[in-house]
Amino acid sequence: DTAVSQTPKYLVTQMGNDKSIKCEQNLGHDTMYWYKQDSKKFLKIMFSYNNKELIINETVPNRFSPKSPDKAHLNLHINSLELGDSxxxxxxSSLNRGQGADEQFFGPGTRLTVL
Amino acid sequence: DQQVKQNSPSLSVQEGRISILNCDYTNSMFDYxxxxxxxxxxxxxxxxxxxxxKDKNEDGRFTVFLNKSAKHLSLHIVPSQPGDSxxxxxxxxAGANNLFFGTGTRLTVIP
Known part of the structure; x- marks a missing residue:
């Protein structure tokens, strides 16, 4: 009964391939996010969806396309993978209370390695 | 440009002592x-x-202090336990649903 789950946990692929990472939350939250943690351990937001609508879209190459089929799922599709995507x-996910500290619940992460 | 900075990548503390983790920020509009x-x-x-x-919030062994004039906050853990590593x-x-993270500090509590 994991609160926020991601699949796969590890993904190794060749440059130029297209891959997807799936995310599901069973907390009943309205808002879901994708973050990237690079080699310098810098955790940076990429996208945020609220009730299936995009609300935050940071400067991310358009090779990255999030898709939210319903508010419990937010998948990340990456086209033409590059070495720097590793x-x-x-x-x-979090409740969208509109006020107060935004306590976000994180999945276990997907380690992507592009060869 | 990193708006939240944690300048100490690591910290080692003896079990039972206090751990102090520091954080600096640049944007005075942050609200939490x-x-x-x-x-x-x-x-x-x-x-x-x-x-x-606020300038202080406490929850059990964990206390966070905020110094707005210095744009600095710290997390105090006392007493530190090995499981805190x-x-x-x-x-x-900044506003709803938008968090800016620092690069983290690795805490090691030595038994």
Whole structure:
């Protein structure tokens, strides 16, 4: 009964391939996120969806396309993978209370290695 | 340009002593600050937060102090326990749902 789950946990692929990472939360949260943690351990937001609508889209190459089929799922599709995409990708979710500290719940991460 | 900085990549403390983790930020518009704890191969988990209108928040062994004039916050853990060994991330919130994270400090509590 994991709160925020991601699959796969590890992903090794060749440059130029297209891959997807799936995320599901069973917390009933309205908002979901994708973060990238690079080799310098810098955890940076990529996208945020609220009730299936995109609300935050940081400066991310358009090779990255999030898709939210329903508010419990936020998948990340990456086209034409590059070496620099190698990182750990974290999915997260939170209640959208509109006020107060935004306590986000994170998945275990997906370590993507592009060869 | 990193808006949240944790300048100490690591910290070692004896069990039972106090651990102090520091964080600096640049944006005076942040309205909440949060600390997350991360074990290897797991995602970060929320630990404690503080509103920008307060200067202290305490939860059990964990206390967060905020110095707005210095744009500095710290997390105090006392007494430190071996199970506290993890990477601690400081995060600052700008509006709803937008967190900026620091690069983390690895805390090792020595038994």
């Amino acid at each position: 990182a750990v990708y974290f999915c997260a | 600050f949060l600390w997350y704890k991360k074990y290897p191969a797991e995602g970060p988990t929320f630990l404690i937060s503080i509103s920008s209108i 993890a990477v601690y991330f400081c995060a600052a919130q």
